[in-house]
Amino acid sequence: QVQLLESGGGLVQAGGSVRLSCAASGLAFSNYDMGWFRQAPGKEREFVVAIRWSGDSTSYTDSQKGRFTISRDNAKNTVYLQMNSLKPEDTGVYYCAAKLFRRIRPFGSPSSYDYWGQGTQVTVSS
Secondary structure: OOEEEEEOOEEEEOOOOEEEEEEEEOOOHHHEEEEEEEEOOOOOOEEEEEEOOOOOOEEEOOOOOOOEEEEEEOOOOEEEEEEOOOOHHHOEEEEEEEEEOOOOOOOOOHHHOOEEOOOEEEEEEO
């Protein structure tokens, strides 16, 4: 049974930092590209960032570039999201997702991903 378990969310002030983790089990982690998405109340789930199975390529949206950093440790079956200079608009539930690397699908589309975690709440206060 595949499980993706996010952790590290919480309440943080604007300008602060948070590091999210996503621990994977039940799958060959190094065969999966990993992505982070977020969903704010009343809004659709949106792409944040992704990293290829090998860790040698990442994809960011313009609003996160320079503030967010994705990384992975294949030995620990874990992907991380370091978020700095947080803004209130970064508030939402953050989800990690896994996409088999052989599937040539866009990183930014939720439908590209095979497995999802339950999410962790990040709230940025102004």
